[in-house]
Amino acid sequence: MRSLTILSAILIASTAIAQRSPIDRDAFARLPAGCVTSLGSSPHARLFGGQSWPNGVVPYALHASVTPAMAQSLAAAMQEISARVRVQFVQRTNEADYVLVRDANINSSPIGRQGGLQTLFVANWGIRFEVVHALMHVLGFWHEHQRPDRDTFVQVQSANVDPTRASEFAVVPIGNTYGLPYDFDSVMHFGATEAGVNGATTIVALPPNQSQQATMGQRSQLSAGDVEALRRTYGSLQPPVITGASPSSIPSYQAPFVTLTGLRFDETTRVLFRSAVVNFLVQSPTQLRVTPPLLPAIGPAQIVIESGAGQSQSFTIQVTGLNPPRIEGPPVLNTQLAFPFRVYSDAGRYNLLLAAFNNQPSVAPGIVSLGIGANFTSYGEVAIGLSDASGLWNVSLQGPGGLASGTSIWLQAVVFDPANFTLPLSASNVLPVRVF
Numbered sequence: 001m002r003s004l005t006i007l008s009a010i011l012i013a014s015t016a017i018a019q020r021s022p023i024d025r026d027a028f029a030r031l032p033a034g035c036v037t038s039l040g041s042s043p044h045a046r047l048f049g050g051q052s053w054p055n056g057v058v059p060y061a062l063h064a065s066v067t068p069a070m071a072q073s074l075a076a077a078m079q080e081i082s083a084r085v086r087v088q089f090v091q092r093t094n095e096a097d098y099v100l101v102r103d104a105n106i107n108s109s110p111i112g113r114q115g116g117l118q119t120l121f122v123a124n125w126g127i128r129f130e131v132v133h134a135l136m137h138v139l140g141f142w143h144e145h146q147r148p149d150r151d152t153f154v155q156v157q158s159a160n161v162d163p164t165r166a167s168e169f170a171v172v173p174i175g176n177t178y179g180l181p182y183d184f185d186s187v188m189h190f191g192a193t194e195a196g197v198n199g200a201t202t203i204v205a206l207p208p209n210q211s212q213q214a215t216m217g218q219r220s221q222l223s224a225g226d227v228e229a230l231r232r233t234y235g236s237l238q239p240p241v242i243t244g245a246s247p248s249s250i251p252s253y254q255a256p257f258v259t260l261t262g263l264r265f266d267e268t269t270r271v272l273f274r275s276a277v278v279n280f281l282v283q284s285p286t287q288l289r290v291t292p293p294l295l296p297a298i299g300p301a302q303i304v305i306e307s308g309a310g311q312s313q314s315f316t317i318q319v320t321g322l323n324p325p326r327i328e329g330p331p332v333l334n335t336q337l338a339f340p341f342r343v344y345s346d347a348g349r350y351n352l353l354l355a356a357f358n359n360q361p362s363v364a365p366g367i368v369s370l371g372i373g374a375n376f377t378s379y380g381e382v383a384i385g386l387s388d389a390s391g392l393w394n395v396s397l398q399g400p401g402g403l404a405s406g407t408s409i410w411l412q413a414v415v416f417d418p419a420n421f422t423l424p425l426s427a428s429n430v431l432p433v434r435v436f
Contacts, residue, residue, distance in 0.1 A: 035133065035134070051140065053087075053112075053234075056085070056087040056088060057090060058090070058098075058099060059091070059093075059099070060090070060120075061092045061100050062100075063100055065104075066102065067103075069125070073131060074122070080128065080222060081139075081230065083237075084222065084230065084237070085235065086309065087234050089135075099120050100118070101120045102122070105123050107122060107124060108120075109137040111141070111142060112138070120137075129218075129220055133187050133188060136187065139230070139234070143168065143189065143190060144183055144184075144186040144188040146171055148171060149177065152182070153182040155206055157204060160196050160202050161195050162195045169190075169195070183226070184212035184215065185223040186226050187218065189218075190217050192204070232285070235267050236264050239307050239310040241263040241312055244261040245315065245317050248317050249318040249319075250320070252320065252392075258289070258290045258317060259290075262312070268280060268282055268307055269307055269308065270306040271290050271303065272305075273292055273293060273301060273303055274302060275302075292319075298346060299318070300316050300317075300319075302315065322391060323346065324426050325351070326343070326428055327344075327412065327413045328343075330433070331433055333399035333433050333434070333436075335398065335399040335435065338396040338398040339396065340394060341353075341395050341396070342392060342393070343392070343395070343415070345387050345393070347388070348387060349391070349393075349416065350385075350415065350417075351386070351395075352414040354412050355380050355382045356409070357410075358410070359432070397411075405435060405436050407435040408433075408435075409433050410431070410432055410433075412431070413427070414426070414428075
């Protein structure tokens with residue numbers, strides 16, 4: 001609470017300074033004027049602090065102190081962001097939550113959406129990416145050198161920091177880095193001498209990053225890390241892309257999860273499997289686990305991923321039948337009631353269900369590979385049927401009358417393609433059942 005109180009006090013102080021400062025007619029020639037930040041009154045905290053703007057839409061209004069030239073500079077800075085991610089800065093009409101932009105002699109902004117009116121003070125209109133830096137605060141980002149893990153990468157020389165700007169170097173323990181690496185090139189990183197008393201060094205890059213000492217603090221572009229952090233917060237302008245699948249072929253019988261690889265999967269809103277919505281799990285921005293529907297039809301299957309930016313390309317995997325086939329069902333038969341059994345094979349296959357009272361090897365292994373019944377003397381045909389598009393054949397069986405309770409019977413399905421009858425035929429596992 002004490003740290004938030006201090007930050008709020010600094011914000012109030014900077015606001016008061018900005019409000020009583022006269023408009024500088026040569027505002028575009030101002031030297032960099034620092035950057036004061038705060039959570040303001042918002043109790044929320046996301047990536048480096050602030051609450052994001054719903055759907056990436058940021059309503060704003062211009063104070064009378066903002067000249068047409070300043071407004072043009074602001075629009076150019078806004079475009080640097082909105083051209084890369086799904087963020088829109090729109091002129092306010094009657095929105096309750098909005099940003100009032102004012103000219104000032106200091107750059108100052110609360111972090112993220114506060115609720116109601118919040119003020120963005122801009123001093124350095126002539127430095128486009130100083131304005132971008134300020135807009136990043138509006139969108140919910142703290143300084144890069146305030147990350148919770150910053151002490152691993154830089155050392156702040158506190159004794160050299162202007163005491164009035166000490167808060168700009170405080171670690172933000174609630175900062176969420178999204179697992180992104182520390183970014184010396186970020187537009188949100190201070191330079192080595194920023195806020196230094198008499199130009200003294202305030203930030204030292206630690207080994208092995210000493211080469212970043214002279215380059216950190218750039219104000220010429222959004223870094224790749226900046227764009228990725230914005231994308232993870234607000235979404236991309238491009239839809240997801242699928243580059244691969246594992247496995248690339250799945251059996252219709254007990255189809256496993258399919259793990260997709262690609263880009264921007266953390267923005268996924270829906271996954272379509274043959275145009276039907278299916279469950280999914282985002283494992284990372286580049287990995288997505290998809291749950292196929294129960295018993296999908298055999299053949300090519302198209303997967304499409306949707307996000308707020310649109311649909312991915314259609315990616316095809318293969319759904320295959322089961323060979324050798326498999327028979328499943330209860331371990332019992334009843335002479336009064338019919339029980340359901342299932343044979344899984346391939347689409348459009350004939351299933352010949354056989355039964356025997358013993359499980360001795362067959363003398364015709366080319367026809368019945370596992371064999372039931374010596375010389376088929378105890379073999380009998382139970383049923384025949386055609387598999388559906390998923391390779392499934394459902395059959396209801398009732399035990400033959402007159403059998404003593406406890407009699408053992410062995411079931412096996414022989415499966416063949418009526419359009420391509422070749423030997424040996426496919427035979428399923430042998431399923432033992434007992435009559436009761």
